Amino acid sequence: MHIDTPLFARHRSRFEQAQQACTDRGCWSPFPETPNRYPDAAQAQAQGLAAFRAHLGADGVDRPFELDQPGTIGTLGAEISPYTQQPLGVRYPQADVDRLFDAAQKAIEPWAGAGIEQRLGVLMEVVERLFADHLFELTHAVMHTAGQSFNMAYAGSGVNALDRAIEALVYAEQAMRAVTPHARWERQFGASTIALDKTYRLVPRGIAVCFACASFPTWNAWPSMMASLATGNAVIVKPHPATILPMAISVRVFRQVLAAAGFDPNLVTMATDSVEQPIGKLLVQHPKTAIVDFTGSVAFGQWVERNAYPALAFTETAGCNTVVLESTDDLDATLRSLATTMCMFSAQMCTSPQNIYIPAHGVRTPQGLVPLQTVARQLADAVQKLGADPKKAAMILATIQSPQTLALLQQLRTEGAARGQVLLEPQPYAHPEFPQARTSTPLMLQVDTTQRELYGQERFGPVSFVIACADADDALAQASGDVTAFGGLTAFLYSTDEDYIARAEAAYARAGAQLTTNLTGAMPLNFAAAYSDYHVTGLNPAGNAALTSLAFVASRFCITQSRRPAREPSPAPQS
């Protein structure tokens, strides 16, 4: 592959539409939202599956993943498919980290000097190549590492993540365009006029380390990589050891497009590690690390925030996403929507609701007050129904990424039974296509607010808590207070009382969770639309940065200037 036409021109129209979408924040995407609308869908899907299978080991023999990056000192890889519970058999290069940093450092200057349009052109081409040549390969890679369903892997980890990548480019461009490249400055000092020509340069911070998470690797990693690269930095990707393949494919595409466009492919490299020998802290505190993007656990995220200095840190960790159910016009529709959203990818999404706060006296409906116990039972029944239909369960619940999650379910089931009431017992369901799949229907517990220790943190996986609160005001205070204390990305409210809604909007704005009110119907409640929904606020422990806003990009580069006496007289003013 060699690219010699100006890349930005090829993608200008798409980029300008994305800019408009970010301004208006309406609905837009250049990509088909469902796999069946992909161009030549059947053939593309078959090719993608074949490409995925070509990565895998066979007959007990591992297969190396070719990545021509420097400093390879060995191989590693121990991914296990949540669908087959068998090893993928892919071995990735293990790198001498210092050599990755050295190579990245060398690559930066020509990239930073290339100018905004050239960088954007290359990165928009990466987006196009990921979409056109690798999307179904990535879909299967995500399925067999993160454990998502085919549809979610296509959308959430595919086209939606690509949309978010473009969104990051839009904001990077906006922040960089705010700086004029040249100025003429002229002023009187006493009797003389001083005229200076000034040149402003955008200087990247340096090398960014981008941590991708196990359950949704591309979703934050792609936009983070784009934010760093667009502003002239290099990126070292650190995938979660359980979910390397989607990032390895991504890194290879970035490198191919960079090289084809005449840039040093070492602008994007990958540093792999294992659960037994993690290298995360070493990467964060490497003297050449200038930026850290982190998606993952609260514990390590907080360590990153505290210890990244002098590097900048952008984090998304986790929190307990809250639901307040005060009153509704349509209890059935409300509970159906909640149940579906609680089941989506077995609640292994950073936006999945976990804690459902309900007034002890029940929920107001047009049919009168429905007692808490009845609401809890109906919600559990709706969840149970989804899990009981294997085809639906496969679509919605998909699989459990990590065996640890199954252990957590057992532990919480026991604790929950002792401290409250088990509304729904978790159990495996039989996946219709993958009989060996690691699955579980959700665990639902009912407790009161004395059990905050139990629900006052993210419990990663299909676990939810119905929490009895003193009254409607208490429900809102508890829910928004838990977001402030423990973090929260999303929040969901059902109320027919406009005054209550207004107070909830204010409370959640302070707490910093993105609120969805009175939504029922076909859209998953936690669906986050690129170009429209801001992901993470930075106001609570669930993360310190929003994807994507100006603040996410503006500090990834610095502004330097040089000025000298003007060599030509100032042009006459235009009249």
Added chain:
Amino acid sequence: MHIDTPLFARHRSRFEQAQQACTDRGCWSPFPETPNRYPDAAQAQAQGLAAFRAHLGADGVDRPFELDQPGTIGTLGAEISPYTQQPLGVRYPQADVDRLFDAAQKAIEPWAGAGIEQRLGVLMEVVERLFADHLFELTHAVMHTAGQSFNMAYAGSGVNALDRAIEALVYAEQAMRAVTPHARWERQFGASTIALDKTYRLVPRGIAVCFACASFPTWNAWPSMMASLATGNAVIVKPHPATILPMAISVRVFRQVLAAAGFDPNLVTMATDSVEQPIGKLLVQHPKTAIVDFTGSVAFGQWVERNAYPALAFTETAGCNTVVLESTDDLDATLRSLATTMCMFSAQMCTSPQNIYIPAHGVRTPQGLVPLQTVARQLADAVQKLGADPKKAAMILATIQSPQTLALLQQLRTEGAARGQVLLEPQPYAHPEFPQARTSTPLMLQVDTTQRELYGQERFGPVSFVIACADADDALAQASGDVTAFGGLTAFLYSTDEDYIARAEAAYARAGAQLTTNLTGAMPLNFAAAYSDYHVTGLNPAGNAALTSLAFVASRFCITQSRRPAREPSPAPQS
């Protein structure tokens, strides 16, 4: 004072001109650049002097500075005028810090809810009140605390600092306007259409602590305060104990205008301390601190950067600003400009040059190679000449802010004599108006690059080093390398070799010092123009943030959203 007309309308035209200036980065200011052009200058100056004097104690009796902020538990104040070396006799409220935070916290919500234009209107009115009602009062307050000359206090600490305050408002507005307040989002999910109305809110981080420095208090403090306030935060100002009065006057004006516009004046308060009992660390690590703006010493600045988390930190500390003198068309003009700039406010400016790197073989000129020793001698003579004329010295050198600086001069004189050559001995000069003034002419030392320990840090005050380097390339490498290692805000280059200039521009861009090349004439080399020059790059130890860029403002607020089903159908598309 009560303000009821819409304030932004009153200031719209000025604000729009400032926006244009920030885009073009040409020369613009709404304010007269010299005190004699101030409206009704004579009367205004007399009133300003009277207002300043009215603050002072008399006959050994201190005078309280009235500031009706909460939590006053005592008074303190021990300022000494560098011009008279006598106490000012002003006592400021000492605050119970927790009560300041509590009061600030309560003030935020209506301010944040007021909207962008209303906040900008109030803050533009503050700028106008500072200019129209307090400028000469502030000028004298700066003179008799920081020790600046009358002209510099008027310009650098007065109108230029006000320009920088407006500049911060421009960028704050730009960052906030990038977020639309409302959107309609509509998408198909299967057979049904989901239409959502989305509302986006800008939520301030919380309470900002703004540290002002002793020698240039308003220069960074005003724009930092504006950046925080414009984005909805409250500010607690922590002045340097030696230089409280300019900030006390400022805080009172902010409070008056806020109150007159119907807002809680506790959005801006002042926390004073003493050298003996500093409260800086307590303020930085207060659980309610969300933002820290710091201007001051390297040591405390680095502590702030390391320890402010979870608060955001924006720092400007110090560095060794460098000069590379390789070749010049006009050696006399070059040395005159350098000498003047080295003397300006006795080099107590963060932009003052300190280290002058010259090839050992000398400087190329149209008259041939001038030996290093001759160049050094001529430069020392030019500096000596400025100090020898008391009237010029008073205008340019002004006074020495701190007695510690005199002690440092003595120490460095001794060390310099042992390790190199003393080019110029420091000595007091007799100030024509203030015979008791604390003054010193500059100390100049000549060393070679083995003495890096001596010059490889900011030596605050009138100290400079002529540094003999192996050759021209070594001079550039040493100078830019010292910036990378020890920090540097400004850099100055003289060369007639365009290739050398290009390499220097690249080297200083990497090192992150703002470069001025081949400038001679009436403009002080280190003059930094608001709306045009970026101050600090964030790329080296001299500070982590630029004043003012989008990055300086964009993370001071967060974006929260609420979305709910659209109550009205989407309008038909416009054809």
